[in-house]
Amino acid sequence: MTFLEFAFANLKRRPARTLLTILGVTLAIGTAVALLALGRGIAESVEQGLDEQGAEMVVMARSATDVISARLPGDMAAELASMEGVEAVAGTLMAFTVVGEGNHVLVSGWDPASQAWRDVPLSEGRMPEPGAREVVVGDVIADTLQLQVGSEVLMFEEPFTVVGLTEFDTAMNRGLTIAPLSVLQEASLREGQVTYFSVRLDPELGAQEAEAVRQAIAEALPVTVSNAEEVMEGDRNTEVLESISTAISIVALVMGGLSLLGTLLLSVQERTREIGMMTAMGWSDMQVVGLIVVEGLVMGLAGCAGGVVLGIASSSFFGSLPALGDLIEFTPRAADLALPLAFAVPLCVLGASYPAWRAVRMLPAEALRSV
Secondary structure (H helix, E strand, O other), rough: OOOOHHHHHHHOOOOHHHHHHHHHHHHHHHHHHHHHHHHHHHHHHHHHHHHHOOEEEEEEEEOOOOOOOOOOEEEEHHHHOOOOOOOEEEEEEEEEEEEOOOEEEEEEOOOOOOOHOOOOEEEOOOOOOOOOOOOEEEEHHHHHOOOOOOEEEOOOEEEEEEEEEEEOHHHHOOOOOEEEEEHHHHHOOOEEOEEEEEEEEEOOOOOOHHHHHHHHHHHHHEEEOOOOHHHHHHHHHHHHHHHHHHHHHHHHHHHHHHHHHHHHHHHHHHHHHHHHHHHHHHOHHHHHHHHHHHHHHHHHHHHHHHHHHHHHHHHHHHHOOOOOOOOOOOOOOOOHHHHHHHHHHHHHHHHHHHHHHHHHHOOOHHHOOOO
């Protein structure tokens, strides 16, 4: 019997306990993968959504702690447009509202002059008329709420007519409801306010000139100027969510390691006489330690493999929830899988180390006398 076969044989002695330990590690890894995908998915969905809308530069209030609650006066558009190197400015207001039976919907109000209107992938219907209580809705939110062209939807306690359906590529925009800016400002009681300005620069500007314009805007006004990838970097809600996700992931992984530790400690206790016989037959301390560590690694690696599958499956489940999947893309990336695995494998070795140390500390004569 080979060394590895011996380890497998030991694990098969208590199949229920072995499977429960593997399940504990699986749940720990799966939780970590799903939560890390959640934290990253929110930031990436917003970045991709803004990029798809053609936001070259995003100007937001310097004091804003998160994207949705940020507010700027709408008349700041004239100041931005007057700056050298700026070709066009368009304000956007974003707000959440509850529609139907508790469905949270993200509504975006666009300036009639926004380039984004011309780039909307309209699949059916038409665009809203300026000043009219009309909206176009993404295909995902339309399926969720069973809306079609001509449907009436109650938002901010005001009736809106669906006049078009869109087919964007990104998760955020597929769950987005779009209205004329002035109409959304009035309905949401935020008249004269915008969440951010989309700024398009003169296309003839070079990279250094564009950066100079960016710095000039930030120095002249109490705002931050970012590209789509940078928008979520200082978002408080995203930072809190990522911190919570990381903390829960670490706790889950530690619990998985403790489960492995408990199983191996109990196994060593039950096999006292056997370990004594092995050492009496000439097994070295390193061989005994290696056997216990291999048993821990087998259970740990099996749990890691199951955890990756569970994490991907959980992410798909979260994405199917209307309140989340309509706005956020839950797709685990290599980094989401690598981080828990990189943490879990050493943790499994560590969890097996103490039982292995206990095993080699036993004197052969005392171990053989144990019942």
